[in-house]
Amino acid sequence: MAQIGYSEKVLEHFMNPRNVGTIEKPDGYGKVGNPVCGDLMEMYIRVKDDIISDIKFKTFGCGSAIATSSMVTEMVKGMNLDKAMKITRNDVADELDGLPPQKMHCSNLAADALHEAIKDYKRKKEVKK
Amino acid sequence: MGRIYLDHASVTPVDPRVLEFAERYLKNDFGNPSSLHSLGLGAKRFIEDARGKIAKLINAEKETCIIFTSGATESNNLAIKGTALRNVAKGKEVAASAIEHMSVLNPMKELQKNGFKLNIIPVDSTGIVDLEKLGGVLTKNTTVTSIMYANNEIGTIEPIKEISEMVHEKGLYLHVDAIAAAGRIPIDVQNDGIDLLTISSNDMYGPQGAGALYIKPGVRLQSILPGGGQERGLRSGTENLFAIAGMGEAARIAKDEMEQENTRLEKIKDKLIDEILKIEESYLTGHPTQRLPHHASFRFSRIEGESILLNMNMRYSIQVSTGSACSSKTLEPSHVLLAIGLKHEEAHGSMVLTLGRSNKAEEVPIIVKAVKETVQKLRKLSPL
Numbered sequence: 001m002a003q004i005g006y007s008e009k010v011l012e013h014f015m016n017p018r019n020v021g022t023i024e025k026p027d028g029y030g031k032v033g034n035p036v037c038g039d040l041m042e043m044y045i046r047v048k049d050d051i052i053s054d055i056k057f058k059t060f061g062c063g064s065a066i067a068t069s070s071m072v073t074e075m076v077k078g079m080n081l082d083k084a085m086k087i088t089r090n091d092v093a094d095e096l097d098g099l100p101p102q103k104m105h106c107s108n109l110a111a112d113a114l115h116e117a118i119k120d121y122k123r124k125k126e127v128k129k
Numbered sequence: 130m131g132r133i134y135l136d137h138a139s140v141t142p143v144d145p146r147v148l149e150f151a152e153r154y155l156k157n158d159f160g161n162p163s164s165l166h167s168l169g170l171g172a173k174r175f176i177e178d179a180r181g182k183i184a185k186l187i188n189a190e191k192e193t194c195i196i197f198t199s200g201a202t203e204s205n206n207l208a209i210k211g212t213a214l215r216n217v218a219k220g221k222e223v224a225a226s227a228i229e230h231m232s233v234l235n236p237m238k239e240l241q242k243n244g245f246k247l248n249i250i251p252v253d254s255t256g257i258v259d260l261e262k263l264g265g266v267l268t269k270n271t272t273v274t275s276i277m278y279a280n281n282e283i284g285t286i287e288p289i290k291e292i293s294e295m296v297h298e299k300g301l302y303l304h305v306d307a308i309a310a311a312g313r314i315p316i317d318v319q320n321d322g323i324d325l326l327t328i329s330s331n332d333m334y335g336p337q338g339a340g341a342l343y344i345k346p347g348v349r350l351q352s353i354l355p356g357g358g359q360e361r362g363l364r365s366g367t368e369n370l371f372a373i374a375g376m377g378e379a380a381r382i383a384k385d386e387m388e389q390e391n392t393r394l395e396k397i398k399d400k401l402i403d404e405i406l407k408i409e410e411s412y413l414t415g416h417p418t419q420r421l422p423h424h425a426s427f428r429f430s431r432i433e434g435e436s437i438l439l440n441m442n443m444r445y446s447i448q449v450s451t452g453s454a455c456s457s458k459t460l461e462p463s464h465v466l467l468a469i470g471l472k473h474e475e476a477h478g479s480m481v482l483t484l485g486r487s488n489k490a491e492e493v494p495i496i497v498k499a500v501k502e503t504v505q506k507l508r509k510l511s512p513l
Contacts, residue, residue, distance in 0.1 A: 011439070015443055017510065020509070020510055031512075035477070036474050038453065038474075039433075040512055040513065042512040058512035059512065065433075066510060
């Protein structure tokens, strides 16, 4: 039975995902993927003084989809928005000690979901001004 | 908690009795069966013994109807390409069901690239081949039609006898891939009207590295692996005697114990299906009654199969299988699940449990609990 070549860290995050859930009236919300393709991620953020004070996610998908979602939330909690915007898919994969090559593209959308949530926050802020 | 292996459709463990039997070849009769000295003759006896046991398993006319190969993939390739190429003067059309294994579909596609017309026959939502469509595409030019005895992913058993009658009304040969069925349910190639039948060693508790092809007397096919002329010139190359000897013994055990084992496994399978279908938004895939006695396959909405597989393995040491895209090399969901009409998002949530000799009735509550908790955990994570 293959573990599809996942690192220990991916498996650990998959088994014990951090920051699962939703935030009521979030400051930013991002959604990427599509259930037809097998991956769908939702990211909720709370922002205080340009810093991500809280973050939650919900993910439908394979092991790496869930692990990358969990990892990205852990990476950016307490981080300022500009820095968080610069986090790439590769950064997330690196933090997890790598992903199998076939998973790099399809199931590594967590950084994109985060970026969508930040953009949503910025859009809402613009409107308020 | 011990391991619970529920992926017997992927590979069966080698039965210790098989190992003990085949070991005798390695230890004592290690000759090349083509050699004429005593060791060669001893080796030859092992092959002929295996041929006889496999012929009995499927009620072949005679032992010489069985050809040994390196495995089921090679048997499927030989059956399809061997007949299509040998009988090209009769026509250049071939047919297969949409749920065939890739080792049937890909040789067929290779023929298509080389000028053959390929007809793919659809199946209904339970996986049964659409007989009307089959009848509609068959012509006198159809040299080989390939329909599996039973499907490995959804457990559905095809009405082979009826199919055989249709194929022989217009076309030439029926090839049946029996990888999932051989050694599991009774097969009678004469009564079923089968021209070519593929059997796999490692799907019936034999060693990996051997397969067999049954060829009905009078069926004309050519080798796809020419060389020194072993196996009646149809499959050259020194025989993998250890695996072949083991495969023969595996066939003997399977035949001897089939009835008793099926009664035992069918009860476990029925209980598993009853209990797992109590989970909200869970569905059986495949046919409710025309299915393999050891096969239980499902899909769950709003969650994904690779996650199910990983969680079952890591949390509960239970090994299952899935047709989800995320666990495949191509990142496409199983063509079988799409062929029975599932949408992509539905096919992603599949889980296949296939029972075997190691499984016991006492394991049912443990398995059911693990499945329930896994589905619950993943649904909590799911935004759907």
